[in-house]
Amino acid sequence: MSKIKSLFDSRSFKSAFIPYFTLGDPNYNDSIEFGKTILDNGADILELGIPFSDPVADGPVIQRAVARSLKNPFSFEEIFRVTKAIHDHKPETPLVYLTYFNPIYHCGISKFLDRAKESGIVGLVIPDLPFDTEESEILFQELKVRDMDLIHLVTPASEKKRIQALSKTSSGFIYYVTSFGVTGERREFSVDLKERIKFLKDTIQLPICAGFGISTPEQSNQISQYADGIIIGSAIQRIIEENGSDRTKAVLALADYISKIRASIS
């Protein structure tokens, strides 16, 4: 059984908290500290972003984070080293990678997955790899033999037929994109968000976690009433952006924010 499935099967929370941040922003060693802080303050699953030069599904905050990260010399060795350090700090918390497909393809799917698994990664989210591609099918099979998950995105525009088709090569949880557009904080969500998540729960037998645009404890609390998980990226990245030059300050701000969100959905 995958680590993510067992987490949701034996859940001790109302809604899982799934924070995200980009590795290497502002540098790889600080990422280790940020990861540890986030784990200590209440992440149920942690999404680690592997920077890619052209993040088309991301809004300005994460784009800037990626640009800052890529100012450091990029290497998979660094990515895996940092991942392992974060994993070793709290091995029971599942870690997943969020990245675009090109770096994985370039590294070589098998090689990438072997190294990712060794570093403590249990699943992947790839915004530009739709499930109905040959590469996605290959990736799903490769992940399955390693007991790892392929987490697909579903959007407000996804039709029932597509969601049903997607369930065959999807595992872990569904990343439900709450609104149109790219990642980034938003004040309001679509009026039918609750109905849409209920529809997804009736259509696909996986936990439904909501992301894109969520930033405040109030929003998290509200959405946790009907979603199995809350994914937050840009708001966390903004804290790193604003405080990143001072590691201690950034760690304190992250701890405060993460614990508030965790409390809002418990």
Next chain:
Amino acid sequence: MGKNLPGYFGEFGGRYSPEILTEALEELESTYQKLKKSKKFKKELEYYLKNYVGRPSPLTYAERLTKLWGGARIWLKREDLNHTGAHKINNAIGQALIARFMGKKRIIAETGAGQHGLATATVGAMFGMETIIYMGAVDVERQNLNAKKIEMLGAKILPVTAGEATLKEATSEAMRDWALNVSTTHYIVGSAIGPHPFPTIVRDFQSFIGTEARAEFKKRNHKLPNAIVACVGGGSNSIGMFHAFLKDKQVAIYGAEAGGLGSKPGEHSATLTYGKTGFLHGTKTLIIQDEFGQIVPAHSVSAGLDYPGVGPEHAHLSQTGRVDYRMVTDEQALDSFLEVTRVEGIIPALETAHAFHVARDVAKDLGKKKDLIICLSGRGDKDVTEVLRLLGERSK
């Protein structure tokens, strides 16, 4: 979707874009399939191409270049004579008609040299659609005349400052806008790139170039040309030119890509020479990237060729060897720009100047009594300031 399904050219192509765009791409695909068979749509498109764009564009025999180069007879397919001064308008009109059919009142586009932005702003004005153009801040600067024209036509330019602030970043930003406004907006992709069905749609709307050139040449000379040449950035004018000739095995086909300043990463846009298979802007194609799959910034003297990817059909044609793609440096392109201007009285776009450089070599190799058609993809008024600046630097 798999390799044998529509949208792939050999192993290249497909649809690798964020899920939020999938429904819109499927709607676009089914609408286009329907319209392609519609006589009314065909008639409407032909009406605008004839009465607004000025098609068919002529095939000019370039007597002085022929003499100067001393080889094959040179013919020019005059896309520079289209309204707005380049081939980009063919595709902009076609896609605007699709957008109108789908009930989308807002159109967006990315642009490098500004020709596609200008074409989109023009059809936006003509059809009364809200038009947004994403253009790299660097390109707004070096293609200022086009940027000004776009604004004069009532479109809004949103300069993109991320990364290298050129075509790649403008394309990413246009995709983000589309993801946010997908229900009201059509993204008029300007080159034969992007997720399926864009490479096919753009190719089809540009294939008038090759179809007309082939028919006119045959009518006037009672045979086919021996070779054709076009420049390749994303590759829309070239795929439009090549497509009608692909099955004519006796016609040699050449593509000219931007060799820029040199062979090091970051110095060129020579995707077909140095690129490796990868995934960018929704398609699987050849891309200039580093050892970790990060996209390397491209460079070219011509903003329209300054892109680290290439249309997937070109990647396929390169792999199969049907088209011979050659690199042309910034310096060589500049020399050809000046030569064509002075010898033929035609100021070509800097993009097209790359094709002229390859054509000169090909014409010499072919020898006399052979025929070569160059796709003169656009006029170079937009490049005059930049060329003068470069000439100033050269004389220092």
